Amino acid sequence: MESFVSSLVFWVFATGLVAFSVLTVAGRSPVSSAMSLVATMIFVGGILITLQAYFLGMMQVMVYAGAVMVLFLFIIMLLNLDQESVRKKAWVKALSGVALCGGLFWILLGGLGLGQSRPLPPVPQGSDIRDLGRLLFTEYLLPFELTAVLLLVAIVGVILLCHQVRDRAAKKGGA
Amino acid sequence: MTPLLMLVLIPLLGVVAIALRAPARSVALAASALCLGVVSWMACSYNAAGEFRWEWVQPWFQIPLLGSTALRFGVDGVNLPLLVLTGMVSVSALLVAPAKIERESEYYGCLLFVIAGAYGAFASMDLMCMYIFHEFALIPTFLLIGFWGNGYRRISISFQMALYLLAGSIVLLLGMLGLLFSLPPEIRTTDLRVLQEVLSSYPLHPDSQGMIYFFLLIGFGILVGLFPFHTWAPKSYSAAPTPAAMLHAGVLKKFGIYGLLRVAEPFCPVGAEEWNSLLLMLLIGNILFVGWAALSQKNFNDLLGYSSVMHMGYLFLGLASGTPAALTGVVLLSVAHGLSVSGLYAVQGMVASRTGEVEMASLGGVAKKIPVLGFLAVILAMASVGLPGLGNFAGEILIFFGSWQGLSAGWQTGAMLAALVGVVVSSVYMLRAVRAVFYGTEGKARIEGVGLSLTERVALLIPVVGLLVLGFVPTLVTDDAAASLSRWFVW
Amino acid sequence: MPEKYWWLILVLPLLSAASVALVLRPFRAVSMGVSLLSAWVSFAVALWGFWSQAGSPESVRWMSVGGLSFQFGLVTDGLAKVMLLVVTGVGALIHLFSTGYMSEDPGKSRFFGCLSLFMFSMSGVVLSDNLAMTFVFWELVGVSSYLLIGFWFEKPSASAAANKAFIVNRIGDFGFMIGILTVWSLLGSLNYTQLQSFANDGRVAAVPAGLLTVAVLGLFCGAVGKSAQVPLHVWLPDAMEGPTPVSALIHAATMVAAGIYFLCRVFFLVELSPVALSVIAGIGGLTAIFAALIATQQDDIKRVLAYSTLSQLGYMVLAVGLGSPAAGMFHLTTHAFFKALLFLGAGSLIHAAHHEQNIWKMGGLGKKMPVTFVTFAIGTLALCGCPFLSGFYSKDAILIVAYETNRTLFWVALGTALLTSFYMTRLFVVSFLGEPRGDGAAHAHESPWAMTLPLVVLALLSIVGGYGSAITGALGLQGLPHTHPMAAVGGSVAVFVLGSLAGFLVYRGAKEEKITFKILKSKFYVDEIYEVCVVRASDAIAAVVGWMDTWIIGGVMVRGVALCASVTGQVFRIMQAGNVQVYAFWFALGVAVMLYWMMGR
């Protein structure tokens, strides 16, 4: 019985995910695509939950849906971007884009080796947040520290980019 | 400190002296005169009947695959005359070089580099060393044409020449590497003498010989101006300043012939046999096609360029037939041709500096105004046409008799007839040029600055005396050359 | 050790030429003296050589490589001695004559330098003992005639004539070299004595006839070039641009005779191929009649004499072709004397009439210049074949040989003899008798002794020349006719009388040209034909080839390579559209293709 429920949940989340991702890509205004991206992130969190990766699910929802999308919305508002005007020869680009992605999807399907029934085994003992933390701080300590450095660099980069812009504006204003 | 190393070092020291603000022209003249002294001393004291003398080996750098490449110098009957040619032409070229010229030190520096490269190329007994010195001499010629050349298209011409010759050198390098890599690794060396002994006892595989010979032929052919690859030569010589044209047409062009004679013919005899018909066809093109193209030239400078390319046909005829007499004729004719072409370019330079005009239609009456120049120019023109009593004729007659022996097959005598027709064609265009420029009354171009200065007279006397000596006593060159060739080739 | 003295004949003129060229150029008198001295001393040595039985000195090695060796030795048999006498004798006389003729010319030292160079190369041709050396001196003679014809190089016509002479000679030498190479490859040696021994012991007969004919015709082609036979005769009339002593020395007596001398020298080869003999005889006869016809219509005194030389050379070649080199050589010797006399006479006429060369502007010079008048008369009579003069005997010998061997050529020879006496009398009558028609001729006066003395000496030689049995005996050649058939001798005398009478009657007191044949006056349009189908054609080919060289090979091939390099550059440039998305697209496409390829689908 509970397997029926979990499969139902999976399908709901999957269809939701696909629908909203199409919406983000094809959305008219940036705000609507931002909102549909938030929904996609939430559905991905759900999918992770069905895979019994609870911590990651929560992380996904919080970091992505929360922080990243807020940043997007903030930028969209800051730059008050308008509707995207349709260019004259847009269909060429759309057609080639769709062809490319269809082809790539078809190739990926071929490569994924579907058809062998590979049921998901039950989750073994000790695969919860504690083991994840231990793994993180023992085997993957170096990458962990590197991500810290990466984030630092990102912050400095952002300040550098935006900071300069303001200086020039001030000087121009003053001159 | 063997004399050969001195030959290469003196010009380079001259460059250093020029760099240290020494008066460029006198340093260059002193250096080339000193080299000429060394070369003539070597020529007089060379009595080894074809043996190698003054050998000198200095390991240079180790290329893992190519075995030990070293600075190997050595002299025998074949490259001694070419070294003497380099000495004479370099002195007369520097005598003709103008005293006041903008950026004088770079100008004379480049000339000295060319001379050092030529000496090195002819003196070296090592495959790679020969190649490197030749490249060493090409770059300054490119600069000389580009900066101090004449004519408004000289920049594009210097580029075309440099790229063309580099392409030729690459093909040549392919041939050389093919030659080296077809040897078993343990005996793979770039020392020409060891190669010669090895290859004469057990030669390479026939079809690899064919391939190697083809690349060497086309590579050296481009450097010399073999028929379809000759278009760079007349343009770049007419655009070059006189000393550069003299050095390049007179000396550097002979490196290709020397290379074919030293490397291609002896090491791949089967290949030579295989490509013989191609070479014959190309040299017929060289003699007749370029000959008739020379007939159509309106400009005295281009005419000399085409004539020097055409005479290369005879050298190739000698190489194609491969008999002892023909090959000795090739050595003698390349020396004589070097002298006559450089002399004619010197004459052209003097006429152009006095009249500022190169088109033959508007020249004329030079012999009336400057009798000495007319007299020497007629001698040089007659020499290049092959008048007996002057060096070219002795070389040509050796080549004709030698190739008549060598080329037995029916149509090959056709190549011989084409070469003989070439003699008539060359006399037609050379005499027309002499008549247009020297005889008759003064043309549109005024001739000022009458009379040849002493340096100009000496500059012209060097090739004229050399040609007369070669004409009357050719055994100076032919005996030693024949001895060394019979030692180097396996007949 | 008397053999060594033979070398003097070569070394002296060479030294004088070299000293004039290098040192003596500014001192005109000294250079003239040196060259005169060298000419007379070598004549003395030739005379000594002729009487003494000195053998030839051993040969000097010029160059030797492997099997091929070039020696340089002297041949001193009868033929060479006679020819040497002629060359040095006439040369010395002409040196003396030119001291007078060129007295006021500024370039005099250069002239004498070139004359000495010519004497050196001509005696070299006579004395050399192998084919290669003959070729060497052959070309040297060509160059010295180029220098002498183009002596007044300011005159464009003179330099053009010099070029023409040298190039036509070069074409002849082209055939000559082919002949030498074939002889060498067939018989393996170049030395005359060796070749003679091969001919005697039948080795030459063993050679395939076709190749032997090619060899002999090649050698004959050299003679055609040098002795101006029909196809290559165009340079001789233009060579009259040179000073008159040059025309006398080179284009009458010595250089043009080199061809015939060489044919006699290699006659042992020539006679072995009957085809070649008939070709030689044919060309000789054709040249004789052809030139005689043209000579009748020429107005320039030197052109008339030039064409008459052409026709006499035709005679000699005819004689050799008919198998009697002795008659040819005999006629050559006598012809050298009276033709040199006629040319020098014409020279003194021109000198006196202030460089007037057109005979219709001369006239009445007989009274003013008695010595030239008498000597010129003797020369004309000798040339026309007046009995008891040298011309008669030598021309008669040829007529007899022709009569005995080839009847058609006999009539051709007879016709030429008729024309010869006609145009010579025309020349003589118009220029010497009647009243002076040009102002130059009006106040002409006799030339100085330096010019008239050689005329007198040559006149004596023209008279005595015919009887000199010593000359014919010394030749050592076969083929001199012994019988004297009445028809030939009678015919030649009749023709002489007829021709001179006709000439005298037509042109006595004539003011301008009576009979005009357009075709003859313009020399059968040979020059124009050559100009169009040789010179203009080769210039057209040259233009096409030159255009092809600069545009097809230089342009298409070289520029083509450069062009396709830049074209590929252009193509790839279009891909860099600058738009980020396009890059992303290409990137994704690349990934897809790679995946597709990796999975080996």
Added chain:
Amino acid sequence: MIPTLDHYLVLSALVFCIGLAGVVMRRSLIVIYMSLELMLTASIIALAAFSRFNQSLDGQVLVFFIITVAAAEVAVGLAIIVALFRQRKTSHTDEIAWLKF
């Protein structure tokens, strides 16, 4: 229909291609960035599925790192867009083509 590994892989491939389509087709930079995020989440799904399938936590650690990297990347990306917008007053890709050769 119990969801097996294939379902997850197909899902992640689908989302990846949709993201790619967004990057290639849309003209405004912001939407391109969002589709970029989509492609990243597709990889997260696949990783999580494999970690579940192989019963090891390594996949999940990797997902953890992807999330941090994505965050840093979004920050820098948006800073660039802001700087670009201030400089050129536009955020449409086809107007940003000054690097054309």
